[in-house]
Amino acid sequence: MEKREKRQKQKETFKKVLRYIKKYWFYLILSILLAVITVVLTLYIPILIGDAVDEIVGAGHVDFAAIFVILKRMAVVILATAAAQWVMNLCNNKMTYGVVQDIRNEAFQKIESLPISYLDAHSHGDMVSRIIADVDQFADGLLMGFTQFFTGVMTIVGTLLFMLSVNAGITLVVVGITPLSFVVAGFIAKRTFSMFQLQSETRGEQTSLVDEMVGNQKIVQAFGHEKEALERFDEINGRLEKASLRAIFYSSTTNPSTRFINSLVYAGVGVTGALFAIQGRLSVGQLTCFLNYANQYTKPFNEISGVVTELQNALACAARIFELIEEEPEKPDAKDAVVLNEVDGSVAMQHVYFSYLPEQKLIEDFNLKVLPGQRVAIVGPTGCGKTTMINLLMRFYDTDSGEIDVSGHPITEITRDSLRASYGMVLQETWLKHATIRENIAMGKPEATKEEIIEAAKASHAHGFIKRLPEGYDTILGEDGGSLSQGQKQLLCIARVMLCLPPMLILDEATSSIDTRTELKIQNAFAKMMEGRTSFIVAHRLSTIQEADVILVMKDGKIIEKGNHEELLAAGGFYATLYQSQFAV
Template sequence: MAINKHSSTIKRVMGCIGRYKWGVSASLFCALLTVLLTLYIPVLIGQAIDCIVGIGDVNFQAMWVILKQMGIVILLTSVSQWLMSHINNWITYRVVKDIRTQAFNKLEVLPLKYIDSHSHGDIISRIIADIDQFSDGLLMGFTQLFTGVLTIIGTLIFMFYINPTIAVVVVVVTPVSLFVASFIAKKTYYLFQMQSKTRGELTSLVEEMMGNQKVVQAFGHEKEAQHKFENINEELRIWALKATFFSSITNPSTRFVNSLVYACVGISGAFAAINGLLTIGQLTSFLNYANQYTKPFNEISGVITELQNALASAARVFELIDEESQIPDNPNAAVLMDATGEIHLNSVDFSYNPEVTLIQDMNLLVKPGQRVAIVGPTGCGKSTVINLLMRFYDVDAGSIEVDGMDIRHLTRESLRASYGMVLQETWLKSGTIRENIAYGKSDASEEEMILAAKEAHAHSFIERMPNGYDTVITEDGGNLSQGQKQLLCIARVMLCLPPMLILDEATSSIDTRTEVKIQKAFAKMMEGRTSFIVAHRLSTIREADVILVMKDGHIIEQGTHETLLSQDGFYAQLYNSQFAVS
């Protein structure tokens, strides 16, 4: 199974490289030219040595010609090597860019259930760390693998040309080096794969701790977090040490075999020279070739080790890329334009886990402009309804219709653009306050943006910031209070004002005085717009046209605030419990 996966990864990588065929061809040409010129130098050295016949008998004129030839060959070799390196860099970083783009594009179309069920740190590690690791291995492979293989082939040809018998000796000893390198390569792939996996777990933990450091410290969880970090870090150390150990013995092992080859060439060549079968210059050339022949084995063994690491990392990235995407929009999907806001949930069934039922046979008809409040205990399915309305998840059975059209037959972009959403969990991006407010309407004018901020009661605190609307806030608004972040999120929706609104605990982090102002702004914003309000504080939804009381995925009560109180049912219990004296 692991071998098939390894082969599949290699094919995928070769397919990515294959897009740049002309670059690969140019690199191979430069590698071939470099090798041929490099291998020609020992011939010139041998000829120069043969110009020295004896003491005081040196053919300087012939030697000078040879030295000039050597200078030209060395210069051409340098230019060829530089070009090859430049082309290899060009190919490598474009291949890496393509793969990283594929991975990020996949992230954009992954179903929300994948994001919810996988560690965010591990996903980040695949897109950043694993691709960087792959880049390093691929670059080394391009730089050394081509020239290494061509050097081995070239030196064999030259050696057979000079003396076939000694060349046969070299070929006979060579398989020992190949066997050693192959044995170690198989070991290192698995070890590097486990190293990448553990590195992803470590990244995930660090990302989790960084994002929730206040909570960790508030609950005195530092020692437990440190203990967990040390355990994973120790596991990473063990895998890394094993991987490094096996990869490090490759070079010494092949060097031993290469030295053995060099010794065999030296001894057999010496006897051949004594018997007049070789000149001293030819023997020198042969020894140079033996050295150049064995050197690539050391480099290739190192390349193979790095490639094992790179392929293990690439396999993790390809796993992400191969994840099943969300169901794409139907080619004939309609674009929702100027929605009136009529929404119909027809016999809807949905569960995050097929073994655990959540929403069953939910039916609801919301008329245009109605304000619908959804209440109920934690885990009853309130936020799940929002996920279904926005089509973050698709229903298991039944249908949800907007203006009489099944939302599965609408484009996701047009559906979501028709909703304005303010969630309990605020989200702001790193950038200016201006950019965050205009996130959903980048072409908004300055006047529109300021008006939206004023209606959200955010303008006054923004003006007190160092640079007003141009103040840069950190990722997720870390330098703002929770209430201020929520005000900005509300201003963002105020600017767009789509025909349908979703307010999920939208005022949960705002003080009572500000909340009164926000409720007035919401009332203005909701005029003529279909609105869904999810709230735990029931006092905030008295004015709702319809209140849906949910329990265990079912709507158990439905009506206005006064009607539900008069029924003295579950809603009345929830409402009165807020004022109960413990």
């Protein structure tokens, strides 16, 4: 049953690959035609060699004029064969890397459309491995298939036809031994697919670990986790070694096995042809021609056996890529979804229920009404649902039940793009792309002028350190901000929002990595920016939210206290206790 399922999966994967190839049908047909021409010309050469041998009757009886004519003909045929092969390879490269480009584009587009819940639940390194390493392996197998498979099959068919035209008896000897090659190749191919699939999956796991460790090397070293990380890497590397060795062992037996059978074919042709020559039923030139054909006939079996192995690897990699491509995308916007152009800043959450896992309740019967321009601060212990609420407002996750309205519209009836464009976000986790500082600040407003960018940087107090950099605003940042401090990266993220000035703001620990002196300046800038804008401020440092219009105190996914700073202190509840613990002398 399991074997049947594997075969079925392999067939389905192959059909999917064919759908991508279909787009390049012109190059496919041209490649096949050129393969036919190449094979015919290649198989014509042994006939010319046989004719030349027959012109050498014995000592002093050599027809040099006839041999010279044959040699000229051979030179033309060889040049024509080389030209046909060159054009065929161009077609094969065009098809292979066209298909690879299409698959990579589709895979990357799928990542862009996948729900955040999928990205949170799956290893980023494994996804990178699928798009990079697996597609590369797939390309290698596909290119070998195009390059050698077509030519190999044509050579086998063409050789048989040419041999039949010379001598049917010896041809039957060749055909009789041939099935052994198919039996051996088929036996090995069935066992290599699952092994290459395991190898590909383990490689993805290894890529994920490397990505995780390299990206967080400071933390690894700070907590002395190097030994554990190395042990884990060794364990995965050991499994990859075993999987690779098993896959390579079986695949490497293909070539020697088919070569042995090919040698039987050659020996059979040699012995049978010699007997026919002795009986005068075959000339020496024709025997030479037949022996050449025996080589030509058996050579593709070696190549095809190698191609079959590579195709097993390619199909195993393709299956992993298609798994990603076929993942359920984020639920699309409704056809009649509203584009949010006029945003008044009002937000309402009515009887909202949400949990990441069904068995772990998080937000239950959550109700909130925010007036336009209000500054709403959200505080509470870790894991109480503060960031989850932000995820729901941005519609990174959809509620299990209940409704969230923005400017009087349910957010499920608003296009995601227009909803998210209405918010400006500054998160505790900074993200900067590999580009200039200018491009990073202007990410949300690419058409911004230089003056606007500088003004935003000054407002966020980033202008000073930017001017001290070698290239100023044209300084190219490395991955995730390169050598900039965490505070400097956060200032650039703040400048990015200050440039766009959307109608609503979300500040999730926006000043957590900034020194106290700069924080006071930033708070003043934020105060100006928040004037007339609905703002949600998530903070642990209560000093940053004292000016908020409403403070929501959350615990276990529920609002347990609500009011402004003075009201909550006077109430002497959870907020007052939290505040006193932070400012106790």
